[in-house]
Amino acid sequence: MVKVTFIEADGTRRDIDAKEGEPLMYAAKDAGIAGIIAECGGSAMCATCHCYLASAPNGPLPDIEPAEEDTLEFTAHEPTDRSRLTCQVIVDDRCEGAVFEVATGR
Ligand code: FES
Incomplete structure (x- = not known):
């Protein structure tokens, strides 16, 4: 398991375990990340799994593939250079300790 932190819209920090080899979104859904x-x-x-990568101490994370990049152009919340679709982030040891902020419409 890989430890990952999500910061929900209200500022709540949630530390969760994510299974290596699976999309990070699965772990977030299983944990009920708001x-x-x-x-x-x-x-x-x-793009309803959009997050902003706040830090990746063991990164960098894998590069964004074209399909992810295309979808990020049409998110409800403005994409930045820290945007990721968590369904496209396959968990590996580079994700250990990473912090993701749930996109909130900033
Ligand atoms: S779950 Fe739909 S884009 Fe990630």
């Missing part, structure tokens, strides 16, 4: 809806089930189509 704001991670994942309407498309992980197909990089809905």
Whole structure:
């Protein structure tokens, strides 16, 4: 398991365990992270799993693939250079200690 932190819209920090080899979104959904809806089930189509990467002490994380980049152009919350779709982040040891802020419409 890999330790990852999410910061929810109200500022609540949630430390969760994520399974290596699976999309980070699965761990976020299993943990009930507020704001991670994942309407498309992980197909990089809905952007309702959008987060901002705040830190990745063991990173960098894997690069953004074209499908993720395309969807991020149409998110409800403005994308930044820290934006990731958590369904497209496959958990590995580079995610250990990473902190993700749930996109909140900033
Ligand atoms: S779950 Fe739909 S884009 Fe990630």
